[in-house]
């Protein structure tokens with residue numbers, strides 16, 4: 001907990017409160033704190049009635065459900081809207097063709113080069129999705145099959161997801177920044193039939209080949225019979241005869257029709273699998289289903305972003321992560337909104353790129369991550385002054401705790417001291433936002449995600465399981481099921497139960513520490529498990545350790561998070577080489593490259609220290625809190641180290657750290 005202690009202290013001294021704007025309240029989905037409280041009370045007293053109403057209001061069903069909820073925390077097993085039938089792509093596309101939105105922009109795509117802009121109306125997107133759905137069918141993809149998608153932020157990414165949803169295939173998106181090794185293990189785990197990838201990623205002015213990673217991954221993926229490649233970079237790629245084909249050839253083939261009947265899916269059929277990091281080495285394939293997930297993505301999008309028909313909405317996440325799934329695609333398109341999709345990075349060609357895009361498309365709602373704000377803060381307010389940001393009405397934050405300094409910078413420079421900031425707490429597993437201010441109802445406190453959304457029953461539990469007192473830190477728990485909750489870990493029911501439903505009875509355990517203040521506001525402190533949050537990206541320390549020890553010269557490794565001014569947390573590794581191996585700077589550089597190759601650039605350790613020994617208890621468990629303190633240059637108060645097998649290793653590590661700095 002030591003790394004989160006500092007955050008808590010700085011958050012504890014935070015006392016500012018900002019009232020929601022008055023203008024806009026009347027037209028808002030929820031326009032006052034009283035209204036929120038009334039809706040919340042009702043949702044908790046009669047959850048089934050509440051969620052049935054929401055599901056009816058938001059989603060078009062082919063057939064209504066038989067039961068709203070069947071829940072068993074012990075098994076664990078949860079069914080929402082059982083017996084109900086619907087199709088997610090129908091809900092995101094077809095119905096908008098008939099309700100007046102046919103020619104409305106569904107997706108505004110801004111490529112990294114300024115002049116690369118594509119606008120897809122709902123009609124155009126419908127056609128593209130149908131065509132690609134027909135391509136998948138032609139390749140033999142059927143309802144229930146898995147399709148892995150490894151693409152940069154180009155329109156084909158959105159099209160591929162919706163095409164899978166249309167025919168009932170499960171998509172499994174793998175972030176294009178992941179390595180071939182990471183891609184391979186994810187394809188193998190879900191036994192995908194098809195891989196959709198691209199020739200390259202365009203990033204910060206460079207064309208970075210992607211297809212070679214796909215080729216390497218596919219060298220040991222027997223289940224993949226077809227690999228469909230989007231041309232983005234125009235670079236030379238090798239195509240494997242009989243397996244690889246070009247997207248543009250496939251979708252324009254004469255036998256591909258522009259319509260495709262959506263598959264009527266059971267509410268509990270799987271929509272997608274998305275891999276995320278947990279405490280142990282292997283990433284978990286988080287499973288989300290159809291009816292509940294869409295209801296929840298739309299419900300939260302409507303309330304938290306107050307999304308209206310005229311709005312231009314921009315979530316800056318990558319669709320490789322859950323934020324992009326729920327808040328670039330399914331939530332906004334379900335609501336018939338206009339969603340901006342951006343291929344590039346915030347700092348290229350300059351630190352004003354985001355604001356330029358806001359002005360260009362007159363963005364109204366802007367949702368980003370604290371790490372982006374901290375990175376942009378370095379350049380001061382100059383870049384924010386260069387553009388007209390007056391179209392903005394709501395600002396959002398997600399992925400990690402937002403420190404009050406970053407919150408205030410966002411508030412002053414982007415919000416011009418009047419826009420509401422919604423600091424949204426949630427996870428891959430929750431499917432959508434769980435705790436967040438409502439822009440026109442909730443007074444905000446910098447650094448607090450504030451209050452639970454309607455339908456969400458959260459509390460802070462002590463180690464023993466009782467409810468913690470106000471301001472006392474503890475485990476955040478969710479006490480009632482909600483429609484967006486994960487329904488499993490793909491192929492691993494035991495892990496599903498152990499990871500999420502075993503700490504306390506009848507609760508979902510997010511593995512986050514938090515406290516609740518006297519006003520009932522939640523302050524999230526960070527992960528309680530061995531997961532680090534680097535630039536809002538979740539990485540398992542065990543995954544990085546296993547990558548390090550897979551290097552032939554490394555015997556042991558321990559990885560911890562250390563505080564970082566921009567990334568929030570950075571990766572710090574302690575490594576013990578095999579006997580006789582020289583502890584050279586070259587080996588450290590080699591280890592960095594090795595981790596990039598095994599997992600991807602985001603997991604590259606910021607610092608690696610040689611450790612003659614690791615602080616282990618007599619039972620062999622590494623005492624990570626000691627390592628976290630050393631990584632953070634905090635050499636005092638290590639707590640009880642009497643159970644260490646060899647306490648002298650601590651001094652060795654401190655000396656090693658001092659020598660590094």
Ligand code: PRX
Pocket residue numbers: 276322323397398399400401402423424425426427428429449510511512524525526527533536537538
């Ligand atoms: O620790 C919490 C942190 O990110 C974790 C979830 O990561 P992931 O599944 O990758 O999803 C990220 C996008 C939803 C959580 O367990 N986290 C996310 N949002 C916040 C946050 N911590 C504090 N405040 C937030 N707003």
